[in-house]
Amino acid sequence: MAAISANGGSPSGVRGKGPRCVAIVGPFQSGKTSLFESILERCGAVSRAGSVKTRNSVGDASAEARAHQMSTEPNVATVSFLGERFTFIDCPGSVEFLHEMRHVLTAVDAAVVVCEADDRKAPALELVLRELEEADIPRFLFLNKIDTATRRVRETLALLQRASRTPLLLRQIPIWRNGIAVGFIDLALERAFVYREHAPSEVVPLAAEEVERERDARFSMLEKLADYDDTLMEDLLGDIEPPRDLIFDDLARELRERHVVPVLIGAAERGNGVTRLLKALRHEAPGLDATRGRIGVVDSGAPLGLVMKTWHSGQGGKLSLARVLRGRLSEGDTVTSSAGIEARIGGVLELKGPEQLRQPVAEEGEVAAFSRLEGVRTGDAIAAGKVRPDAISAVVPPEPVHALAVTVKERKDDVRLAAALARLIEEDTGLSLQHLSEFSEMRLSGQGEMHLRVALERLSGRYGVAVESAATEIGYRESIRGKASARGRHRKQSGGHGQFGDVVLEIAPLPRGEGIRFVDKITGGVVPRQYISSVEAGVRDFCQRGPLGFPLVDIEVTLTDGSYHTVDSSDMAFRQAARIAMSEACPQAKPVLLEPILAVEIVIPSDAMSRASALVSARRGQILGYDARPGWRGWDQINAQVPEAEMGGLIVELRSATSGVGSFSARFDHLSELAGKPADAVVAAQAMAQAR
Secondary structure, eight states: OBBBOTTTTOOTTTOOOOOOEEEEOOSSSSSHHHHHHHHHTTTTTSOOOOOOTTTOOSSOOSSHHHHHHHOOOOOEEEEEEETTTEEEEOOOOOOGGTHHHHHHHHOOOOEEEEOOOOOOGGHHHHHHHHHHHHHHHOEEEEEGGGGGOOOHHHHHHHHHTTSSSEEEOOEEEEHHHEEEEEEETTTTTTEEEEEEEEEEEEEOOOOOGGGGHHHHHHHHHHHHHHTTTTHHHHHHHTTTOOOOOHHHHHHHHHHHHHEEEEEEBBBBOOOOOOOHHHHHHHSSSSOOHHHHHHHTTSSSSSSSEEEEEEEETTTTEEEEEEEEEEEETTTTTTTEEEESOOOEEOOEEEETTEEEEEESEEETOOOOEEEEEETTTTTTTTESSSSSSOOOOOOOOOOEEEEEHHHHHHHHHHHHHHHHHHHHHHHHOEEEEEEEEETTTEEEEEHHHHHHHHHHHHHHHOOEEEEEEOOOOOOOOOEEESOEEEEEEEOOOOSSSSSEEEEEEEEOOTTTTTTTTEEEEOEEEEEEEOGGHHHHHHHHHHSSSTTTOOOOSSEEEEEEEEEEOOOTTHHHHHHHHHHHHHHHHGGGGGGEEEEEEEEEEEEEEGGGHHHHHHHHHHOOEEEEEEEEOEEEEEEEEEEEEEEEEOOOTHHHHHHHHHHOOOEEEEEEEEEEOOHHHHHHHHHHHHHHHHHH
């Protein structure tokens, strides 16, 4: 293997990996965008790194990201470092936008996980690492904010290890002066570096007082590497200094095979540690061949890409961010998606945040935005020509945990709202839309309060559609407790043929979930056969809104008697007679309000169990059981039943009680009687709403 390069890098024999794609991920406010900016500065893509706080960053340039000072969608930039091309994709860290990175991860070669020594963020770090583990992504961990760290690195590593199922491998240790990290020692290179503000670190002699500390840390690193290399293990047991090229070879191989997660340190806002991170990526991160093998793409065949993100803009139209996994894709090429959609590439754009540089072609391994791929969606594979490619991404959209009813502020925007929401949902796979005819409600669902707030801001700012939002309607129902019988007679004479229908109905309750059952017990033809279906239709008409104002369910209605007129009887007359009979019988049968109960599974870190349980109890919930979350050390789950009316805002309080990481899934379970003042309040509100 080649020797170490003169500039202190790693072996020069690992060239030719082609353009690479790296995701920058990590918990909310860990410094991902700051690292993204520092990388752009170090690679010469910008003259000065921007800042999230001063709202002048290349990343997080959207109005929503700037307003909330948080990433709300991936930021993309392609740069060159020491002659090699990298595309960095800075992914949101908030759990409400975590779904944005899932399609990105499918096509990246490696990930940099940005984190800090903060106990409160350890569960959020575990969520991110779990996503990477399940996607089988090689990953580095960048321990950020080392300039403000108060905990020793060994303690920090123990904290971080609890969040990772893969062993963490410390590659650098800080140089402390008066309790402040002023530089680092690279354990593979055995060199000391002093930080310089927004510039590469300076190599300095290793201080005598650091020698023993460096030796101990280096031996620990080599021991961990030796777990997967018998030759290195023999050298260590024989007290032989292993060749440096063997060490770098092991570092690259064990990263590629996901045996270890290398840990580097730095301070992204100051640009500290960035050059060493870039060099580690350049020499150790796998290339496109390894990524194709991971996702099952062969290296021959028609040019192939994978769409990682979709955007719509008012002026530029639709953009599909994709990585070219095979061959090259050019402007004007016809492509077919894995969903069977044919489209023509309108343009090829290289991105640097919001900036777009037009290119004639996207080469193999590169990431580009293709314009006007109508009908092609995030997660689709696209292949040149008319042959439909196999699907690559199997990312399942996340279940919604928060919903709002949305309406336009001005009626003239009704049509525009539908189109804008369709585009918004195409951009963001974490959103979903339902049209509920029962309530005449358009329900927008997503991953949390902030997620939906940002979505509504995009509707207004990006698409010019102002909307109002409100809590969603609850699917109350009503039934009866007792039995009753009533006659319904509809008679009307207004010249010519009149109207006559006469029925006797008996009603009785049914077990929950049985719906509406109609029974015909007419004998002797007192109600002619041709009118029976009209009687049933009248019954079902009435059941759409019972005496309490809600749909009537779980009731048996029996037609027992009636009469007819040979001239004046009609379908409409018997239908109306049935409605009259029902309106007379139901108030006598002890009507009862039913509320929907949801089966809810809540997942939280174990130390938040008591707080989460209290939230369930405060919402009239019934806890059915507790258990350890399968496969998640230090996490628990609660199984409970909670009234749908009490679910509003639960995700907000749950995340507040769990440092932003708690979540739940919910499904309808059953209807339960609601009585007393809560029922009276619901019925009164319904009567008021219907009177308006």
